Every structure is written in structure tokens, then in C-alpha cells.
Amino acid sequence: MASPEKMERFFKKNHILEENIKYIIRQDSKTCLYLFNGKVVKTYIPAKTIITSLGSSHFININKGVYINSRYVIDIKGNNYTMIDNKCFEGRSRLSSDQKTFNDEWQTNINKADLENPVLSHLHILDDCPIGFSVIEIVFNEQGNGVDFFFRYCNKEMESIENLPLEQLVDHSFLELFPEDGLTWVAGYADVAINNTQKVVHSYSNTLKKYLSVYCFQLKPRFCGCIVFDSEETVKDIISQTSPFAPSHFEFLKQYI
Incomplete structure (x- = not known):
């Protein structure tokens, strides 16, 4: 053993x-x-x-x-x-x-799954949301032996997070756009999109050279809704707006430094 x-x-x-x-x-x-x-x-x-x-x-x-x-x-x-x-x-x-x-x-x-339930028809209300939001669809590659996902919707904030214009994101494959990021992301999203779980993925993008935090939930089988934050920029923004700066409020961070 x-x-x-x-x-x-x-x-x-x-x-x-x-x-x-x-x-x-x-x-x-x-x-x-x-x-x-x-x-x-x-x-x-x-x-x-x-x-x-x-x-x-x-x-x-x-x-x-x-x-x-x-x-x-x-x-x-x-x-x-x-x-x-x-x-x-x-x-x-x-x-x-x-x-x-x-x-x-x-x-x-x-x-129980409502396979005909529309996913994308009302998402335009999130176009100008100051928080990044996308919808992805889990797909197979052409040989049917590998897993990938396509961006099916991205709001405008996703452009600054992903460093790409919307036309280069929507209906394009993750592995095509971010070849250096491997399949850790895909595995997490697949679990959510297939099993109707909820998950927070914190990981580093080698392509973008930044940490991202993604809050994921299933919209319908194979489709995953993703609330996306640039982790570093979010922390900087929180600290910059804490005035006067109160170190005691951030004592919990010491265990990670």
C-alpha cells in the first residue's frame, strides 16, 4: 500500500x-x-x-x-x-x-433538463455591465477525442480582461485563442456545464500573463455562465478605495504572505 x-x-x-x-x-x-x-x-x-x-x-x-x-x-x-x-x-x-x-x-x-430553453436571447442586457461575463459551450474537437469550449457570448468588459476584441472571442475556441493555458480551465468548466455544479476557478493564464477568478454556473446542459474578474486588478481596486487605509481590516492576508 x-x-x-x-x-x-x-x-x-x-x-x-x-x-x-x-x-x-x-x-x-x-x-x-x-x-x-x-x-x-x-x-x-x-x-x-x-x-x-x-x-x-x-x-x-x-x-x-x-x-x-x-x-x-x-x-x-x-x-x-x-x-x-x-x-x-x-x-x-x-x-x-x-x-x-x-x-x-x-x-x-x-x-428534468429543458434542452430547448434559449440561452443567449436576453443576454444583451449585460453588454455594458462593468463585470466581465461570458457564456461558453463545451464541445468536442473534430476527431471527437478531445474537449474544448467556444465563447458563445461575451460582454464588452471581457475585451479588457481577455485583451481581445469581441469579434475575436465570440464563436472562437478557447484552445485556439489561448494555446498556452492547457486544459485545467476546460476540465473545471466541463464539470459545471455537464453536472450542474457551481465552481470558482482561480488560476493563472500563461497567455494573458494574469490571474483570473471565474465564478461558474450551468445555464443548460453543456453551457456554462462565467462571471470573470482580473484578480490582481480587483484586489488593487479594493485596497485603493479603502480610505483611510485600515491595515487591521486586512489582517487575514498575513497568512498568505
Whole structure:
């Protein structure tokens, strides 16, 4: 059994987070972790040990040697599971209790989804909002084996945040516009857009050379609404408008300095 310290080093070395794993498969006597960025991490560490160390309840053992991240299931037909990258896995003919529970919940959520609900028709009221707002759609690449997202709406404030005019943002792909930023962003947005979760993503954009904070929520399946802040500029603005400056109000920052 691998120690917690060994597992922590393994995750850090390979940049592994639970939300960045699409599925785990046992192949050629190795455990293979398929990540969002297309990378496959191979190890002799058992899958159960990895999942336990991640502390995740999102993985389902659908068949011998196959664990799927339930966050990224986009279709279930019988005992066949289609993942976000269009990879299809055949599960057990006789479902386990975990499979049955997940399948029932997944089907209930799909039945409740209003797939015809318009998303973009009224967003013009946010055009001049002083806070950045965008709507993104999770999509597959042309080969159907990778995940990307397109900006379907951006208000005017997004121009200054993303350093691009609206015509170069709207209906353009994230990976096309920001090739240096990898798929960490995509994985977080996909979780929100598919599973109707809410999330705050704080991360550094290598392309823009700035930190961004994005508050995400699902608008409808595959569509994510994003409230976007330039983190550094927001903090500077807060401090500059605190007059007279009261250091005691910012005591909580000391633990991060």
C-alpha cells in the first residue's frame, strides 16, 4: 500500500487532480489514467489506491479494470457509457449497486433538463455591465477525442480582461485563442456545464500573463455562465478605495504572505 506521502508526490509530479481524470483503465498490467490534456499516466499503483488517495466518490467501477469519472458521462444506453471525449465503455450486464444508483440519478437529471430553453436571447442586457461575463459551450474537437469550449457570448468588459476584441472571442475556441493555458480551465468548466455544479476557478493564464477568478454556473446542459474578474486588478481596486487605509481590516492576508 502506497503511503500518503508517496501518493502526494505522484499526484504532484504528474499534475493529477480528480477533476482532470476522465477515466482509469487497467492495461498491460499497469494502471492508466487518462487526463483531460490528452496525457496518459501509467503506473503500477492500483486504481483503488489512487481513487482512495484522491478522496473521490465520483469514480464508478463499471467493469473489471475500468473506472469512469461520473462527472464526465454524457450518455448512457443500457450498460454502455459514453464519456465527454466520445470514448464508449461497456459496463457490466448486471449492474452493481453504485452503477444502478448513478444510472437512475443520471436519467432523472436528463429528464428534468429543458434542452430547448434559449440561452443567449436576453443576454444583451449585460453588454455594458462593468463585470466581465461570458457564456461558453463545451464541445468536442473534430476527431471527437478531445474537449474544448467556444465563447458563445461575451460582454464588452471581457475585451479588457481577455485583451481581445469581441469579434475575436465570440464563436472562437478557447484552445485556439489561448494555446498556452492547457486544459485545467476546460476540465473545471466541463464539470459545471455537464453536472450542474457551481465552481470558482482561480488560476493563472500563461497567455494573458494574469490571474483570473471565474465564478461558474450551468445555464443548460453543456453551457456554462462565467462571471470573470482580473484578480490582481480587483484586489488593487479594493485596497485603493479603502480610505483611510485600515491595515487591521486586512489582517487575514498575513497568512498568505
